Amino acid sequence: MKVNSxxxxxxxxxxxxxxxxxxxxxxxRLIIENTPLVYKDQDHLRVIHLxxxxxxxxxxxxxxxxxxxxxxLNMASLIESIIPTCHYYHTHAVVGIPCNTxxxxxxxxxxxxxxxxxxxxxSVINMIExxxxxxxxxxxxxxxxxxxxxxxxxxxxxxxxxxxKRGYKVIHPADQExxxxxxxxxxxxxxxxxxxxxxxxxxxxxxxxxxxxxGVKAIILxxxxxxxxxxxxxxxxxxxxxxxxxxxxxxxxGAGRETLPFIKE
Numbered sequence: 001m002k003v004n005s006x007x008x009x010x011x012x013x014x015x016x017x018x019x020x021x022x023x024x025x026x027x028x029r030l031i032i033e034n035t036p037l038v039y040k041d042q043d044h045l046r047v048i049h050l051x052x053x054x055x056x057x058x059x060x061x062x063x064x065x066x067x068x069x070x071x072x073l074n075m076a077s078l079i080e081s082i083i084p085t086c087h088y089y090h091t092h093a094v095v096g097i098p099c100n101t102x103x104x105x106x107x108x109x110x111x112x113x114x115x116x117x118x119x120x121x122x123s124v125i126n127m128i129e130x131x132x133x134x135x136x137x138x139x140x141x142x143x144x145x146x147x148x149x150x151x152x153x154x155x156x157x158x159x160x161x162x163x164x165k166r167g168y169k170v171i172h173p174a175d176q177e178x179x180x181x182x183x184x185x186x187x188x189x190x191x192x193x194x195x196x197x198x199x200x201x202x203x204x205x206x207x208x209x210x211x212x213x214x215g216v217k218a219i220i221l222x223x224x225x226x227x228x229x230x231x232x233x234x235x236x237x238x239x240x241x242x243x244x245x246x247x248x249x250x251x252x253x254g255a256g257r258e259t260l261p262f263i264k265e
Contacts, residue, residue: 011255012046012093014082014122016075018053019099022194023224023244027098030248035257045255048085048093050078059101060152060180068106075102076114079122086121094254095124096247098224101152103128125254130246131220132162138239139217141167146211146238148173148204149222151180159220171214173207183223190225201229208235 013031017024028049035045055074062071079095086093102108103126115122135145145168147159154160160170173179182204183190188197204226211219218239221227227242234240252258 010045010257011091012048012082012086012089013251013255014079014093014095015047015049015051016079016095016097017049017051019056019059019071019075019097019102020191020225021051021053022190022228023098024049024051026224026228027096027244027248027251030245031252034248035252037257045252045257046091048082050082052078059099059104059107060150063101063104063106063152063156068104069110071102072107072110073114076111079115080118083118083121092120093122094251095122096127096251097124098127098244098247100127100158100222100224100243101150101156103158104152104156106156123254125247125250127243127247127250128158128162130250131241131243132159132166134246135163135168135218135220135241136166139168142169143217144169144171144215146171146173146214146216146219147222148179148207148211148219148226150183151176153222159222171211171216173210178203179207182229183225190223190228194228196229204230208240212236212238 015024015027028047031047032044038044055078056071059071062068075097082093112124115124139145145163147170154172154176163170181189182200186192188199190200208219212235216238218241219235220241220243221230224244227244230240232240
């Protein structure tokens, strides 16, 4: 028997999580907190949160080892598993992947290719595109944009290419190894402690100051786990752009609701 619901006309939001897990939880939180017209449990949007981390290899390592098809096809298989649910409720799904490096062309193109047969049931939000479009609304196109990211995102120029195409100058912190270690260090990296440590926060704050001194007009927190440490929306008046916030907004809209006027972070 099907369950009656006031949200039958809404699409199902699918969080393709586990990449990393804490970022998926943060995205889920943002969706819950920023869905308008919510007065009781039943008013919330439908969300399926898939977090099977062991099935999705590290994206930077997959790029370095020339195996981008593995995370791409494994993620596609996970998302394909929700199609029976969509058919059961006569609805569609809108998917968001809270991992910047997953959007690298070698991975994301194979993922979209695998999802193409299901395009009538499933649509995918591109978090990078959402972020670039947002930046174009808040920063003039001839200005400098700072980026803090994993080595995979930097090497494959996920943000550099579309930003430079629009006339922006892109600046990264000088010591990429330090930034990457703030995320991946086995003892005190963001992934290891699921958030802030004294060591990772110091590295990230130093990088913010470096980019500020270089005159950037906005800074992209280009790993979805960096905002777990850098929770402010500005640094000395410079906007800190959190792609997970923009992905949450796009998913809410994609599911059939408008977001709140000022999405909470």
